[in-house]
Amino acid sequence: MALTSEQTEEIADQRGKSQPTLRPISAALEEILYQPLPVLDHGFVRVIDYMGDDSAIVQAARVSYGKGTKKVNEDAGLINYLMRHRHSTPFEMCEIKFHIKLPIFIARQWIRHRTANVNEYSARYSILDREFYIPTSDQLAAQSKGNRQGRGDLVEGKEAQRVFQLLKEDSEQVYDHYIEMLNEDDTGKIIDEKNKGLARELARMNLTLNYYTQWYWKVDLHNLMHFLSLRADAHAQYEIRVYADVMLGVLKRWLPITYEAFMNYRVGGAVVSAKGLAALKKMLGGETVTQETSGMSKGEWNEFSALLKA
Amino acid sequence: MALTSEQTEEIADQRGKSQPTLRPISAALEEILYQPLPVLDHGFVRVIDYMGDDSAIVQAARVSYGKGTKKVNEDAGLINYLMRHRHSTPFEMCEIKFHIKLPIFIARQWIRHRTANVNEYSARYSILDREFYIPTSDQLAAQSKGNRQGRGDLVEGKEAQRVFQLLKEDSEQVYDHYIEMLNEDDTGKIIDEKNKGLARELARMNLTLNYYTQWYWKVDLHNLMHFLSLRADAHAQYEIRVYADVMLGVLKRWLPITYEAFMNYRVGGAVVSAKGLAALKKMLGGETVTQETSGMSKGEWNEFSALLKA
Amino acid sequence: MALTSEQTEEIADQRGKSQPTLRPISAALEEILYQPLPVLDHGFVRVIDYMGDDSAIVQAARVSYGKGTKKVNEDAGLINYLMRHRHSTPFEMCEIKFHIKLPIFIARQWIRHRTANVNEYSARYSILDREFYIPTSDQLAAQSKGNRQGRGDLVEGKEAQRVFQLLKEDSEQVYDHYIEMLNEDDTGKIIDEKNKGLARELARMNLTLNYYTQWYWKVDLHNLMHFLSLRADAHAQYEIRVYADVMLGVLKRWLPITYEAFMNYRVGGAVVSAKGLAALKKMLGGETVTQETSGMSKGEWNEFSALLKA
């Protein structure tokens, strides 16, 4: 991730001006406000603004005139209760706004989370940067054999070299041609005075899906946690999981009590089906349960067994 | 609107503690933060928190690293453009949180605006206050004759006296019986040791719809403006319009540029149909247009004519 | 629940006219289409329309040109997989529309489910019927001692008689006064020619929260199941649970495969926290775990123990 000097200056400018407010603040989040947290080869996550703290959740749950309780352990007890019983509305009372730079094929997964506010950089209006994602060699994986939408062993040796070559050369070439069709370089300088240049909204279609885009993404805490529970999960594609992991760190700074509850009840927890509960009761009573006697399918039984493995 | 001394103290406590932040602030909104702005006989609107300012809209529209432009008139130009062309997503980048006290029959209209976050005071869990809405005599209106869902002339004299008597006596009586069924006064003291007391979730059904409830209501700016354009309108019921009017004042403090654009393009503007545009073109060309030649229905023609009346 | 002869006729009229369609149909749901399924003393649930069947979920998950698989057991396998892994979007591809009559205090809980389409009977525009909810004696419960938002023992004997008397008399009285203020009976006949009659949007505030309202409620299957998982649950208030129970029966008719998966994974299943999973692993390994060694709070430990009780 490389910022231009102008961008670095704008960020420094934003961080330079502290003002008084009567609103709740998060000191740990203010420390990193506006600063790009690097993700992948050219991406980042920047926290731009936030609303609320742990006690705002308590305050809303109680519809109180003040800040709710004054005792931290009472707040934690209530937040744990709300998380355990899936009372989601108090968590909607906190809000956070990010500036995110990410490859387009990841943006296409991300945008499926509909309950958020988004402003994306417009390639109808502006020219995209020459920045594309190339996986590192420890992420260059083959198709999984067991899971039709996941990764398996690493691709290595000559095959890996060839993949890197193709990804890089094609990425470079499509951008060269994008610029040629635009007839305008990324500073806006016209290349060939005899040509008209293709409209931006058309030329962009020649870029590959590993090109980076960027957006402002604003979301309430409930929906952020829903996003994180799906995307910081082992089933998520690596390239979105690394964003979710960075955002988990942001959550920990911002709302330490909620973060702990979230890790316990959502990220580290699991849903057990009626058949799973029945099996568990028998097992705790000393009975042996097999896939057949459990009534579960083979796939479900494997997941169930993995969950209980020490 | 009367606050208890405990509530007044909690508000003073919140207003007493200023802290530094790197986030954008609105000095004019900080001035009234947490303070109840009275509405109707017992209601209020309190701003609890907010995110963003006018330049946050510009920043998001441009997906910029810094605060967008530094020139106020450029910001205003862009905000006007966005409002005029209904580019709604940049306006979603600001957020505001209110604490609102309002009669239940108004809460039932209000909640129809779905794109907002709400935590309502729970009458399953707590006992409601003895506070109900009684209209002032200048709002005691008869059914409109022209508009099947509106108000007409004032109800006056003996009829008005009778209405006030019924509303007040019934409100008092249902609350007396609510408390009697609960077998518990609003301090939690048991009334008759021999009785069990009806569950709160049941006893509440005996209250009339003019009783006050309260909630935390958090909404993004785009949806707030949608709410205000419908509820600060002459067609809205008076008892919700007065809330919207107070919130228009909040908007003016918070985002002065957006407020001006909103008043010009949305509140003071109007939608003209294809038939309306065709009529206008003829009229500007010197032709006389009548309801019949316009192709409009009688109702639409009346609305169209009223719009153009000097 | 009593329908007027006019309403009965309209329903018969709707049921009388069968037409050919190329869309998927549910024969079991067609059997009860338009017919009111009674709930509480005056309420009902009517299915008005529906879109999709079990195979529409498979079709959408596969983005296929035809109906997906032709084998029922493959469909069931995929639907189970989707439900288990919380792949929610294929379930959004089915839609159902209800006409529901329910007490206002229940409508106020119901409406909190925002991702649905609603058209409610307007008391600004029309006069409400003289129909109010009175609990049966086996539902006249005291406040729970353990759960601050639930019911405990039954209220009985003289206390119960007094509660019934208050609820009935107040309900009758507020309606009498509603009509008197309107100066118009529910057939639209003016009562006293000398009076103007209070506007409907005002008079309605004198009604108690046990009065019945009605609405059209349309929802996709994913959000219907979310509603049912919360409202067909033991923690839900009885008066909304009975609606959810009737709607579970509708789901069973409509989408038998999805219904089975929903009952297994959602209604009969449970979320176990990270601490719960850790405790389970120890218990299955033969260790004794107590509340203290589990790290759970007392409340959570009790819930966890109840879950595993044979």
Next chain:
Amino acid sequence: MALTSEQTEEIADQRGKSQPTLRPISAALEEILYQPLPVLDHGFVRVIDYMGDDSAIVQAARVSYGKGTKKVNEDAGLINYLMRHRHSTPFEMCEIKFHIKLPIFIARQWIRHRTANVNEYSARYSILDREFYIPTSDQLAAQSKGNRQGRGDLVEGKEAQRVFQLLKEDSEQVYDHYIEMLNEDDTGKIIDEKNKGLARELARMNLTLNYYTQWYWKVDLHNLMHFLSLRADAHAQYEIRVYADVMLGVLKRWLPITYEAFMNYRVGGAVVSAKGLAALKKMLGGETVTQETSGMSKGEWNEFSALLKA
């Protein structure tokens, strides 16, 4: 647009089986159900299912037991009224489901409409077809000079030839490399037994944004009209407008009364600002109004003048 014989057969299969239903039907829509309506070079729109008809809107607006009015002109009057006064909820009572094939860069615009249900073909799970969009020569436009996000003159002659060459060659090449990296052709046959093949979720990033994707897209009528009002508009990019135009034709078949109202009040109508209304009143009174005296910006004045041009 070319379907495989298998796809053609599946569509014929769906169209072959008519069944009786008590639900409202649209005969004109049944005529084209399941059939692909071609858009662009490889795309299509297929109607898969629908719920409701014009009278369902009336029925919901009235919360009636039957089908609302029996008279078509009364229905039209109410639908016009609802559309004119932006009463949106009755229009939410109709629902439609499409299967759509479209270029990825258009899918990225489309998905910004959040209030819809979507299941997209997964390139993590499956291999995409070798199908990409190339504009026709009458759409090969240069960047607009006046509008920073629009098209201007046609690119012609040698420049056009070069653009077509680049678009086609790059599209072919990235697909060749996609298949090579997958080590698997689109029938699933392994290409080189010595290689592992790159995971699908990675290989897809080498495709350009003009590749076709497909999805099931389900939306209620209110949100469909919002989509159409933005995307069937002259400001929309041509490649999404052609989809919207086809869907307007679908709307006309499905709900003829609503379609007429929509064309009059939304597509053919316009919003006039407070300043615009003030100017209009003066102009109708015989005054001359200029940009300066109108108080409008230059851009707004030009739009306003264009609106009123005969």
